[in-house]
Amino acid sequence: MGGEEMVVGLSTLFTTYGKLFKPRRTFETSSEDRPTMTAMIPALNEERTIAYALASLAMQTVPPDKVIVVDDGSTDRTPEIVDELSSELDIDIERRRHDVPMGKTVGMKEVARDVETDTLFNLDADTFLESEDYLERLLEPHHETDVASSFGTVYPTERSSKQDFYEDQIVEILPEDSLALEHVREDLEIENSHTGVVGYFKRNRPIIQYRNVDFHVQQRFFADGIMRGFGSMLYPVGSAVLYDRQKLVSVFDDYEESLGDDLTNSEDLFIGFAFCDRGWSNIQIPDTYTRSALPGLPKTFKQNYLWGSGYLQSAYYFKHLTFRYRKKRISTDGGTDSDQASLEYTDPDSTTQVQTERSASDRATTQRTKQPMGRIITSQLIDGFYPTAALLMTGLSFIGLMAIELILLFIFLEFVMTIVATGVTKTKRLDLGRNLIPFVVLRAIMLPVLTYTYLRVGTDIMLGNRDWRK
Known part of the structure; x- marks a missing residue:
């Protein structure tokens, strides 16, 4: 997720046009020449969640050829649980260990460069695949180059989703004396012990209800419209993504020297932008599902900042993509009439301009993008000023330069349109009425985070600070 999406704005016009007038990109289902797959799970102190993730891989209709768990310096019983599950589950599990935490990007680089499969599936340790055909469905687009x-x-x-998964899957495959089963049951007991008003907050219900609507709007409305209109998303949702391994390695290799492991505040967004900059596609399959754990309120503020700042930083790095508004022609020999694109930035430790150039074949691939992604990037950047504009107008109302009623009407309209977009696209997975009040309250609280994000990233750019890392 890339942070808050504003329903009143330019990006909504592109989204609505795509949903109303453009068909979704379809892919043929084929079991012949199916791409090979390695699954990678980065894990740091995930003893309460790692069993869900691994069990969900084992029950897939098309399981991965190999699973590699990168233990990033865990100090709890995560390593023991992984080792136990490697003998209990009917999949090939290997555990690798970092003595000290090094971050998700480091683990992805190591595994992507080390294995030889066609694809690399990244699954966060606090996420599990709810749909048994999740990997099978994600493989379908990878027949396209x-x-x-x-x-x-x-x-x-x-x-309820954890309880259902426990009863339907975990109990069936783990013995009673299993260490993993013990931790799963402890986790569920803690959840079930939180009752009443206090339990409502201890179970993190306000954040879950807020994200239920937030995720739904972003995926069912914005993501679907962008996929229809542009043939690709700007970036993948990073908790459960299937990558073309060679394309992923090429991105890591291109920016290794200049950026190292610090691919902005959100490596998923940077990688997605890099793919789009080369003319490659990030494809969302809408009807197969995962469940991902959420942090509490303080970390939700940080999460929104990381997503929002990662988007702005990626848009800054990939200027040629951000400001590309027109389609480009491809000559018959595979060349292009445009200048060579590149990622440019200033190294914080020097005044030297660093530039990563792409090959002629990559430049030709770029020209095959269905629609120039700069249209949606720029519109979303403009829409992101909405909270700042609302705050400025509120300040002006206090000194009598603007009517407060006009501001309240605009804010009310934005919330109404968000609710309408949710209602129009809702499925049985979302009870809008039950989630509405927490969503409205927390969305209002979260909006100033976007103002802070713009100010902070803008200040970084002006001061030449590129110390951007997750």
Whole structure:
């Protein structure tokens, strides 16, 4: 997710046009020459969640050829649980360990460069695949040469979703004396012990209800409209993504020297932008699902900042993509009439301009993008000023330069349109009425985070600070 999406704005026009007038890109289902797959799970102190993730891989209709768990310096019983599950589950599990935490990007680089499979599936340790055909569905687009990543639809992990998965899957495959089963049951007991008003907050219900609507609007409305209109998303939803391994390695290799492991505040967004900059596609499969755990309120503020700042930083790095508004022609020999595109930025430790150039074949691939992604990027950047404009107008109302009623009407209209977009696209997975009040309250609280994000990233750019890392 890339942060808050504003329903009153330019990007809504592109989204609505795509949903009303453009068909979704379709892919043929084929079991012949199916791409090979390695699954990778980065894990740091995930003893309460890792069993869900691994069990969900084992029950897939098309399981991965190999699973590699990168233990990033865990100090709890995560390593023991992984080792136990490697003998209990009917999939090939290997555990690798970092003695000290090094981050998700480091683990992805190591595994992507080390294995030889066609694809690499990244699954966060606090996420599990709710749909048994999740991997099978994600493999479908990878028969197309331009597809760099694919991913399904994510909803927050709720107590009921964990309970259902435990009863339907985990109990069936783990013995009673299993250490993994013990931790799963402890996790569920803690969840079930939180009752009443206090329990409502301890179970993180306000955040879950807020994200239920937030994720739904972003995926069912914005993502679907962008996929229809542009043939690709800007970036994958990073908790459960299937990458073309060679394309992923090419991105890592291109920016290794200049950026190292610090691919902005959100590596998923940077990688997605890099794919689009090359003309490759990030494909969302809407009707296959994952569940992902959510942090509490303080970390939700940080999460929104990381997503929002990662988007702005990626848009800054990939200026040629951000400001590309027109389609480009391809000559018959595979060349292009445009200048060579590149990623440019200033190294914070020097005044030297660093530039990563792409090959002629990559430039030719770029020209095959269905629609120039700069149209949607720029519109979303403009829409992101909405909270700042609302705050400025509120300040002006206090000194009598603007009517407060006009501001309240505009804010009310934005919320109404968000609710309408949710209602029009809602499925049985979302109870809008139950989630509405927490969504409205927390969305209002979260909006100033976007103002802070713009100010902070803008200040970084002006001061030449590129110390951007997750």
